[in-house]
Amino acid sequence: MTETVVDQLMARAAAAEAAHKWIEAIALYEVALARSPDHVPAMQGAAAAARANGDHARAVVFLTRADRTAPGRADIAIALGEALAATSRLVEAAAAFERARAAKPLDATLAVRLGVARLAAGDADGAVSAFEAALRLDPAEPRALGGLGSALVAAGRPLAAVEAFRRTGVSRPHADRAAALLALGDMAGGFADLDAVAARPAWTARLPSWSGDPLDGPLLVSTGMDPLDLVTFASTLPLARSLVPDLGLVAPKPFVRLASALAGVGHVAADNEDVGNWIEAAAATAPLSGLPHRLGLTAGSFTPSGPLLAAEPMLVERWSARLDLGRGRPAIGLVWGNSLKLDDLAPLAGIGDLRFIALERLSATLLVRSSTPSGWEIAGSPIRIEHPGPDFEAGVDARVDCAALLSRLDAVIAIDGLPLRLAGALGRPGVALLASAANWLWRLEGDKTPVYPSLSLLRQKPEGQLSALLPEAVRRVRDMVRS
Incomplete structure (x- = not known):
C-alpha cells in the first residue's frame, strides 16, 4: 500500500x-x-x-x-x-x-x-x-x-x-x-585584447569610437562593472584628459562618488540615468579598460605624477575621529581577504608598537565589542585587529569609506585587491603581499611598480605561504613610518 x-x-x-x-x-x-x-x-x-x-x-x-x-x-x-x-x-x-x-x-x-x-x-x-x-x-x-x-x-x-x-x-x-x-x-x-572584450553600453553606439588622437570636443568614457578596473586604469584618465577639452565618466551608480574623486575627470554620471544630454555634447567615446590600447601605453607609461584619488574630507574626519588616528602608536591597515586565514596572521602576534586596523567589510557577527577607540575588534583573531565597526562600508557607495580611512593611516599591509590599489591611487605607503601569480600591474619581479610607486612589493615564493611574508612586511612599514 x-x-x-x-x-x-x-x-x-x-x-x-x-x-x-x-x-x-x-x-x-x-x-x-x-x-x-x-x-x-x-x-x-x-x-x-x-x-x-x-x-x-x-x-x-x-x-x-x-x-x-x-x-x-x-x-x-x-x-x-x-x-x-x-x-x-x-x-x-x-x-x-x-x-x-x-x-x-x-x-x-x-x-x-x-x-x-x-x-x-x-x-x-x-x-x-x-x-x-x-x-x-x-x-x-x-x-x-x-x-x-x-x-x-x-x-x-x-x-x-x-x-x-x-x-x-x-x-x-x-x-x-x-x-x-x-x-x-x-x-x-x-x-588590445582588453579593449576588444570591454563591455560597451548601448548608448556608446551613438558616438564615434575614440582612436586616441586629440579631440575638439569632450570624451565620454564608460567604466564597466568592476570597481577594480576603475582604480587600476585611473592613471590613464589624466593622460586621456590631456588630449581632450573635457572628460566625463559614465559609471554604475555605486561607483559615482569614488569616480568623482579621480584625477583627470571633469564630471561623472550614473549609467542608469539618461545620458542623452551628455551624448549630444560628447565628440567620442571609449571604454576605460580600452584606454591603454588607444593611448599606446606600456607598463612604464602608467607612472602617475601625483595622487590619482582624493578622499572626501568629511569622511576622512569621521573615520579619523572614530579610530582616534594621528596620535600614539602608528596605525597600519590590514587586508587579508580570501588569501589568508585569521590564523595565518599569527606572525604579527606580540607586536606592541603598531596598531592593526582591518579594512575588510565584515558583518557584526564577525566582530566583538572591545576597548579599542571604535569599540570593535575582529573575533577569533590570534592578534588584536581593530575594526571601524559594522557601519564601515555599509552604504551603497563603493569603497569611499575605505579610501577615507586609508588617507589617514600610517601604512597598509594588504593582499592584492581594491583596498591595496586604493592605497596606491591615494599615494599612501604600504606593502603589497603578492601571490606567485601576480597581476601585470605588479610586474614579474622587483619590489616596486611604476603604477603605484608608494607601495613596496613582497612576492610569495613558489612553494611558500603568503603568511611567511608578514615579518618582512612589518619591518618595511616600520621603515616607512620612521621616514
Missing part, C-alpha cells in the same frame, strides 16, 4: 513541476520522503524543483541526503556540485564533481566541469590538472582548451596559457589571454 501511495505522490509532484508549481511539488516530494525516507528519486525531484524555484540552498540539503543514501552515483554528485556552486560553496562543489568523476573517469565533459569548479574555488593547479585530463580523453574539447588557458593564467604560467589559447583555434580576444600577454610583457597585444 505504501509503495502505491508513494508512486501516486511522485506522479502528483511531477505534474506540479510540469505546471511550474515548484513549492507544491517540493511539498509533495517531502510527503513521499516521509513515507519512504530512502526514496532517492523523491530527493532528486525535490532538489530539481527547489533549484527551479531559485532555492539552491534547499536543493543542496536534498541532494546531500541523496548522495549519502546512494553514494557513488555520478548524476547525484553532478547535481550536488551545481547546487553548491550556485550557493558559492565552491570548494565543496569541486569535491562533489571529483566524486562524480571518480564514478565516470572517461567522461571528458565531466573533467571540464571539475576544472571549472576548481578554478572558481581558487585551486588553479588542480584546475590545470582537470583540464589536461579532459584533453587526454578528447583532444578537441574546446572548453577544455579555453579553460586550460584560464587556469594556466591563474597558476602563473602565462607562456603555457598563451599556447593553450592558440590551440583552441579561436582568434577572438579573451580577457584571460590578455592577462597572460600582459604578464609576458606584451603590452600591445594584452591591451
Whole structure:
C-alpha cells in the first residue's frame, strides 16, 4: 500500500513541476520522503524543483541526503556540485564533481566541469590538472582548451596559457589571454585584447569610437562593472584628459562618488540615468579598460605624477575621529581577504608598537565589542585587529569609506585587491603581499611598480605561504613610518 501511495505522490509532484508549481511539488516530494525516507528519486525531484524555484540552498540539503543514501552515483554528485556552486560553496562543489568523476573517469565533459569548479574555488593547479585530463580523453574539447588557458593564467604560467589559447583555434580576444600577454610583457597585444572584450553600453553606439588622437570636443568614457578596473586604469584618465577639452565618466551608480574623486575627470554620471544630454555634447567615446590600447601605453607609461584619488574630507574626519588616528602608536591597515586565514596572521602576534586596523567589510557577527577607540575588534583573531565597526562600508557607495580611512593611516599591509590599489591611487605607503601569480600591474619581479610607486612589493615564493611574508612586511612599514 505504501509503495502505491508513494508512486501516486511522485506522479502528483511531477505534474506540479510540469505546471511550474515548484513549492507544491517540493511539498509533495517531502510527503513521499516521509513515507519512504530512502526514496532517492523523491530527493532528486525535490532538489530539481527547489533549484527551479531559485532555492539552491534547499536543493543542496536534498541532494546531500541523496548522495549519502546512494553514494557513488555520478548524476547525484553532478547535481550536488551545481547546487553548491550556485550557493558559492565552491570548494565543496569541486569535491562533489571529483566524486562524480571518480564514478565516470572517461567522461571528458565531466573533467571540464571539475576544472571549472576548481578554478572558481581558487585551486588553479588542480584546475590545470582537470583540464589536461579532459584533453587526454578528447583532444578537441574546446572548453577544455579555453579553460586550460584560464587556469594556466591563474597558476602563473602565462607562456603555457598563451599556447593553450592558440590551440583552441579561436582568434577572438579573451580577457584571460590578455592577462597572460600582459604578464609576458606584451603590452600591445594584452591591451588590445582588453579593449576588444570591454563591455560597451548601448548608448556608446551613438558616438564615434575614440582612436586616441586629440579631440575638439569632450570624451565620454564608460567604466564597466568592476570597481577594480576603475582604480587600476585611473592613471590613464589624466593622460586621456590631456588630449581632450573635457572628460566625463559614465559609471554604475555605486561607483559615482569614488569616480568623482579621480584625477583627470571633469564630471561623472550614473549609467542608469539618461545620458542623452551628455551624448549630444560628447565628440567620442571609449571604454576605460580600452584606454591603454588607444593611448599606446606600456607598463612604464602608467607612472602617475601625483595622487590619482582624493578622499572626501568629511569622511576622512569621521573615520579619523572614530579610530582616534594621528596620535600614539602608528596605525597600519590590514587586508587579508580570501588569501589568508585569521590564523595565518599569527606572525604579527606580540607586536606592541603598531596598531592593526582591518579594512575588510565584515558583518557584526564577525566582530566583538572591545576597548579599542571604535569599540570593535575582529573575533577569533590570534592578534588584536581593530575594526571601524559594522557601519564601515555599509552604504551603497563603493569603497569611499575605505579610501577615507586609508588617507589617514600610517601604512597598509594588504593582499592584492581594491583596498591595496586604493592605497596606491591615494599615494599612501604600504606593502603589497603578492601571490606567485601576480597581476601585470605588479610586474614579474622587483619590489616596486611604476603604477603605484608608494607601495613596496613582497612576492610569495613558489612553494611558500603568503603568511611567511608578514615579518618582512612589518619591518618595511616600520621603515616607512620612521621616514
